[in-house]
Amino acid sequence: MKEAVIIENKAIGADFFLISLKWLPARSVRPGQFVMLRVTGSMDPLLRRPFSVYNVEGDTVELLYKVVGKGTTILSSLNPGDAVDLLGPLGRGFPVPGVVPGKGRLLMVAGGVGIAPFYHLGRSLDCGSLLIYGARTKADTVVVKPFSNIGVKSKVSTEDGTRGARGLVTDLLVREMRCGDTVYACGPSPMLKAVAKLAEEKGIRCLVSLERAMACGIGVCLGCAVKTVAHRPGRVVEDDRAYQMVCSDGPVFDSRDVDWDLL
Secondary structure, eight states, X not given: OEEXXXXXXXXXXXXXXXXXXXXXXXXXXXXXXXXXEEETTOOSSOSOEEEEEEEEETTEEEEEEEOOSHHHHHHHTOOTTOEEEEEEEESBOOOOOOOOTTOOOEEEEEEGGGGHHHHHHHHHOOSOEXXXXXXXXXXXXXXXXXXXXXXXXXXXXXXXXXXXXXXXXXXXXXXXXXXXXXXXXXXXXXXXXXXHHHHHHHTOEEEEEOOOOOSSSSSSSOTTEEEXXXXXXXXXXXXSEEEEETTTTOBEEEGGGBOGGGO
C-alpha cells in the first residue's frame, strides 16, 4: 500500500472523471492491471474499491471513473493535494501484441467505464487496432475522443442512435470482425458474454477483463471467485471446473475459460 497524492481530479462530462495521482509504483503498471483505492482517513465506505489504470506518465497514474455511488461521489469531491491509499498494481493484464505481418487487427471492445484499461494499452500497441465502444447515448461517448490522440481509430454505437451506429456494441462488432482479428473486451458481464459467444462462433481469440466486486484485491477474501472451464486440447483434470479469483488470476481471462452460465 502506498499513499498517492492527487494532482488533478477533473470532470470530463456525463459523470465521468479523470483523476491524476502522484504514485511511485506507477512505472510498473502493465496495461489491464488495476489498483485498489481507499480515501485516506475515511471509514465510510470502509473497503477499498478496484479501478482500472487508465494511463501512466512516469510516476503519475491516471484513473477514469464514473460517479455511480457513495464512494465515487466522495472521490469526485477531492482536490489537488489530497491523498488516497492505493494498493497495486494488481492482477494479470492484457498481453501487448506486436506487429505480425499478414495478421488481423486488435479489436478493443468496451462498454461504459470498461473503456478505462484500453487507453494505456493503446499507447503500448505496435499493431493495427480499432476501439469499438458502446454507450447508451451520445453524452457517454465523451471518453472516446482522447484515443485519436494516440493513433487508435474508433467506432461507436449508442442505444438511442444519437452517435454512431444505433444498437448494441455487439451489433457493431459483428460487422467489424474479420478472420485473423483478436478481440480484447471490458465492460458489463452481459456484454462480455455476448462478445465471447461471437468470438467463439467466428473462431477468433478473445480475452475479457471481468468486472467483479472485490474487497482485498489479492485473492485472500475469495469474494471475486468465478468458475472457469477447461477448453485446451490435452488438458487433463479430474473436474473441468475450477474457481479462480478475478483479482489475482485475472482480471483478464481467455473468454473460453469462463463459465458464462454461472457468472
